Amino acid sequence: xxxxxxxxIISSALPLVVxxxxxxxxxxxxxxxASLYLPLNATDAMRADxxxxxxxxxxxxxxxxxxxxxxxxxxxxxSLRTGEDAAAMALRAFPATLQLAAMTMVxxxxxxIIVGSAAALKPNxxxxxxxxxxxxxxxxxxxxxxxxxxxWVFAIYLGWLPTSGVMxxxxxxxxxxxxxxxxxxxxxxxxxxxxxxxxxxxxIKLARSKGAxxxxxxxxxxxxxxxxxxxxxxxxxxxxxxxxxxxxxTIFGWPGIGxxxxxxxxxxxxxxxxxxxxLTALAIFVLNIVIDVGYALLDPRVRPTxxxxxxxxxxxxxxxxxxxxxxxxxxxxxxxxxx
Amino acid sequence: xxxxxxxxxxxxxxxxxxxxxAAGALLGTTILSGCSVxxxxxxxxxxxxxxxxxxxxLRVVLQQEPPTLEACESNLTSTGVVVRSTITEPxxxxxxxxxxxxxxxxxxxxxxxxxxxxxxxxxxxxxxxGSEFTAEDAAATIDxxxxxxxxxxxxxxxxxxxxxxVKVVDDTTLTVTSPKADPILPLRLSFLEVxxxxxxxxxxxxxxxxTGPYRLEKWxxxxxxxxxxxxxxxxxAPAFPKANYQWRSEGSxxxxxxxxGEADIATGLSPEDNIGDLxxxxxxxxxVALRMxxxxxxxxxxxxxxxxxxxxxxxxxxxxxxxxxxxxAAQLVPExxxxxxxxxxxxxxxxxxxxxxxxxAKAAGVDTSAQISLVVRSAQFPKIEELGQxxxxxxxxxxxxxxxxxxxxxxxxxYQVRPFPTDDEGAIMLMTQHxxxxxxxxxxxxxxxxxxGAQSAFGTPELDKLIATAxxxxxxxxxxxxEKVFSYQNDNVVQFAHxxxxxxxxxxxxxxxxxxxxxxGDELRLAxxxxxx
Numbered sequence: 001x002x003x004x005x006x007x008x009i010i011s012s013a014l015p016l017v018v019x020x021x022x023x024x025x026x027x028x029x030x031x032x033x034a035s036l037y038l039p040l041n042a043t044d045a046m047r048a049d050x051x052x053x054x055x056x057x058x059x060x061x062x063x064x065x066x067x068x069x070x071x072x073x074x075x076x077x078x079s080l081r082t083g084e085d086a087a088a089m090a091l092r093a094f095p096a097t098l099q100l101a102a103m104t105m106v107x108x109x110x111x112x113i114i115v116g117s118a119a120a121l122k123p124n125x126x127x128x129x130x131x132x133x134x135x136x137x138x139x140x141x142x143x144x145x146x147x148x149x150x151x152w153v154f155a156i157y158l159g160w161l162p163t164s165g166v167m168x169x170x171x172x173x174x175x176x177x178x179x180x181x182x183x184x185x186x187x188x189x190x191x192x193x194x195x196x197x198x199x200x201x202x203x204i205k206l207a208r209s210k211g212a213x214x215x216x217x218x219x220x221x222x223x224x225x226x227x228x229x230x231x232x233x234x235x236x237x238x239x240x241x242x243x244x245x246x247x248x249x250t251i252f253g254w255p256g257i258g259x260x261x262x263x264x265x266x267x268x269x270x271x272x273x274x275x276x277x278x279l280t281a282l283a284i285f286v287l288n289i290v291i292d293v294g295y296a297l298l299d300p301r302v303r304p305t306x307x308x309x310x311x312x313x314x315x316x317x318x319x320x321x322x323x324x325x326x327x328x329x330x331x332x333x334x335x336x337x338x339x
Numbered sequence: 340x341x342x343x344x345x346x347x348x349x350x351x352x353x354x355x356x357x358x359x360x361a362a363g364a365l366l367g368t369t370i371l372s373g374c375s376v377x378x379x380x381x382x383x384x385x386x387x388x389x390x391x392x393x394x395x396x397l398r399v400v401l402q403q404e405p406p407t408l409e410a411c412e413s414n415l416t417s418t419g420v421v422v423r424s425t426i427t428e429p430x431x432x433x434x435x436x437x438x439x440x441x442x443x444x445x446x447x448x449x450x451x452x453x454x455x456x457x458x459x460x461x462x463x464x465x466x467x468x469g470s471e472f473t474a475e476d477a478a479a480t481i482d483x484x485x486x487x488x489x490x491x492x493x494x495x496x497x498x499x500x501x502x503x504x505v506k507v508v509d510d511t512t513l514t515v516t517s518p519k520a521d522p523i524l525p526l527r528l529s530f531l532e533v534x535x536x537x538x539x540x541x542x543x544x545x546x547x548x549x550t551g552p553y554r555l556e557k558w559x560x561x562x563x564x565x566x567x568x569x570x571x572x573x574x575x576a577p578a579f580p581k582a583n584y585q586w587r588s589e590g591s592x593x594x595x596x597x598x599x600g601e602a603d604i605a606t607g608l609s610p611e612d613n614i615g616d617l618x619x620x621x622x623x624x625x626x627v628a629l630r631m632x633x634x635x636x637x638x639x640x641x642x643x644x645x646x647x648x649x650x651x652x653x654x655x656x657x658x659x660x661x662x663x664x665x666x667x668a669a670q671l672v673p674e675x676x677x678x679x680x681x682x683x684x685x686x687x688x689x690x691x692x693x694x695x696x697x698x699x700a701k702a703a704g705v706d707t708s709a710q711i712s713l714v715v716r717s718a719q720f721p722k723i724e725e726l727g728q729x730x731x732x733x734x735x736x737x738x739x740x741x742x743x744x745x746x747x748x749x750x751x752x753x754y755q756v757r758p759f760p761t762d763d764e765g766a767i768m769l770m771t772q773h774x775x776x777x778x779x780x781x782x783x784x785x786x787x788x789x790x791x792g793a794q795s796a797f798g799t800p801e802l803d804k805l806i807a808t809a810x811x812x813x814x815x816x817x818x819x820x821x822e823k824v825f826s827y828q829n830d831n832v833v834q835f836a837h838x839x840x841x842x843x844x845x846x847x848x849x850x851x852x853x854x855x856x857x858x859x860g861d862e863l864r865l866a867x868x869x870x871x872x
Contacts, residue, residue, distance in 0.1 A: 096561075165585065
């Protein structure tokens with residue numbers, strides 16, 4: 001597993017550099033921030049001062065070299081807007097987004113497993129049709145609309161919840177409820193589809209014929225095999241949330257990284273934008289590793305150690321010229337390993 | 340198969356168990372942390388829900404978080420709305436309603452030649468750190484903001500490249516000398532918020548020490564700023580012992596916070612935000628106008644620029660888009676600003692006249708079919724998109740070829756300030772929203788109407804002369820001289836088609852009493868807010 005992780009880390013480092021370089025160059029193509037930070041009637045001398053002070057008069061390559069030099073010293077630059085350390089701003093905002101994403105995904109996954117599995121038990125039954133309708137609606141409702149309606153109903157009309165903000169447990173309800181809808185809707189569809197396929201497989205019939213309870217059939221056999229596609233979709237949805245739930249963060253005043261990133265783009269606050277991008281790219285990189293490990297746990301066929309075991313077993317049985325070649329391509333384990 | 344299945348069962352169970360534990364731990368951590376978002380004080384706030392409680396705390400919700408609270412950037416709306424006359428104070432303060440200058444940390448100011456001004460300072464004033472306010476602090480404040488290398492926003496906004504000579508005469512007396520006669524120097528000084536002499540002159544300060552009625556308590560970045568009444572304040576103690584600022588970018592959420600009792604005052608609202616009876620409209624000193632660049636056809640001909648003025652139905656725009664609250668405009672400054680002309684007529688809506696002027700220009704050889712780019716900044720003020728579309732339609736009916744160009748702030752600014760883009764297709768017509776916070780037309784016309792003004796597309800030598808005369812005039816002469824400038828622009832230059840003087844709207848809950856004025860959007864003086872009946 002460690003070799004596998006090492007390979008993943010090395011192969012992901014290049015895209016990470018490409019993302020950072022790309023954002024660096026593209027951000028600078030969007031225009032000079034001087035006009036945003038100086039009064040409209042600033043004199044030419046003031047503009048020149050500002051540009052020189054922030055190194056924006058240098059060629060982009062020189063600016064980039066300075067930036068990467070800074071990264072090596074863990075200096076991410078200073079925000080043009082607030083004068084604060086850019087990394088500190090990004091690191092301050094990121095946990096708020098992560099908390100929101102974690103809460104959202106845990107709730108969405110649990111609900112989707114329950115609803116999706118129940119719907120798959122009787123395809124085209126009443127429950128299945130109802131679940132399909134609800135999940136389709138949930139996946140397609142625009143979040144800004146849902147957020148505003150939520151505020152109107154629960155904060156103003158009923159007065160049960162605060163309109164926005166981050167203070168207290170009640171403040172989580174509307175943002176999380178708004179964010180849960182889309183992943184919930186998408187996951188119900190995926191889980192239901194995978195479960196319908198899974199439940200019609202021969203091993204389910206076998207399990208039933210063994211006398212396994214329906215609960216055991218669903219959770220122990222069918223769900224486990226339906227989990228892989230759900231994990232793929234859940235991973236993609238989580239990546240979207242880690243990038244920041246901009247609409248929800250904006251409406252509810254949630255101090256997350258999505259809002260910070262958008263503000264940094266609009267304000268041409270390059271250092272903060274780059275710090276945010278680097279941080280989210282790193283987080284997504286880590287998340288991808290976690291998803292891969294999750295796959296391996298769910299399905300031994302894709303587990304690298306299982307492949308290695310299969311190889312060594314093959315070598316033991318039939319030692320040949322191959323056996324002297326270390327580290328050949330990973331071979332999927334025997335198909336029966338999962339039976 | 341059975342064997343295989345049985346053999347893997349314990350492993351599966353263990354794995355399932357470990358996954359369940361992991362999921363449970365994740366949910367548990369999230370729920371446990373659910374009471375507080377990372378880096379927030381969470382439930383440890385002043386009430387059970389963590390939000391500031393009503394009553395002793397004045398709760399204000401702004402459109403955006405201040406980038407900094409640096410006193411020398413307080414001419415920026417997002418900074419000034421918190422800092423000015425609440426955390427810090429100026430030497431001289433302009434009364435937004437009467438336009439008069441009033442004493443604040445300076446009690447009197449005099450000049451014999453409009454070049455050197457002598458200021459007498461208030462005694463017994465303390466900074467929030469307990470130190471005494473003296474002339475040294477006032478001098479250091481001016482030096483820091485105007486003469487230093489800090490790049491203060493207020494320097495560019497009010498003082499330009501001119502440095503001021505500052506001399507401390509004694510603890511309570513100060514002289515300020517400008518390079519040339521400047522009759523409005525005291526007005527310029529009213530933009531400087533006083534900070535202690537020890538304040539850094541090389542770095543901007545996020546959390547300033549001031550002399551104002553409130554002192555900063557805590558700035559939770561991204562969430563809120565809290566302040567408390569300053570016990571040693573030299574003036575009258577404010578009605579609320581505590582104040583709390585939050586920010587929400589969505590207008591309807593700010594309005595909802597007031598209607599649901601979460602906030603006492605919300606800034607930057609519009610009636611569409613469902614604020615109902617709690618919305619209080621006020622003239623906000625902002626004027627919307629179209630600036631026509633005369634370097635390309637069809638704007639090379641004054642007849643076409645006049646046609647634009649006749650073609651736009653300003654009264655209908657005000658009535659239908661802005662509920663009749665705004666006022667059709669004939670000039671760039673509203674009532675209350677020195678130089679505003681009461682008698683200057685608004686261009687009448689006359690579509691036939693507009694059409695005939697365009698025809699006349701065409702007959703004179705002007706390419707009236709040439710494209711005009713109407714450059715508009717997205718979301719600059721409520722219903723700006725609709726306004727752009729109405730203007731496009733009305734100008735099209737007059738026979739002009741107008742293309743609407745919606746841009747975001749940064750791109751829009753490249754059109755707003757010199758040097759203007761030259762590679763644009765067609766003639767430029769920029770929709771601009773101009774606010775004159777200073778209360779004197781000099782701050783407008785120098786920028787927008789002189790031949791080389793930073794935000795002026797063109798001018799004439801005659802108009803430049805009129806502006807120079809007005810800038811140097813004092814008293815009633817000054818008012819008359821600027822009236823002539825505005826009248827001359829409408830009769831002979833026609834760089835602008837004025838649309839409307841705007842109104843702002845605050846949400847004010849019944850828990851407080853506050854009457855907004857033309858400056859409320861730029862400086863919300865919390866000490867003027869009292870408890871509601």
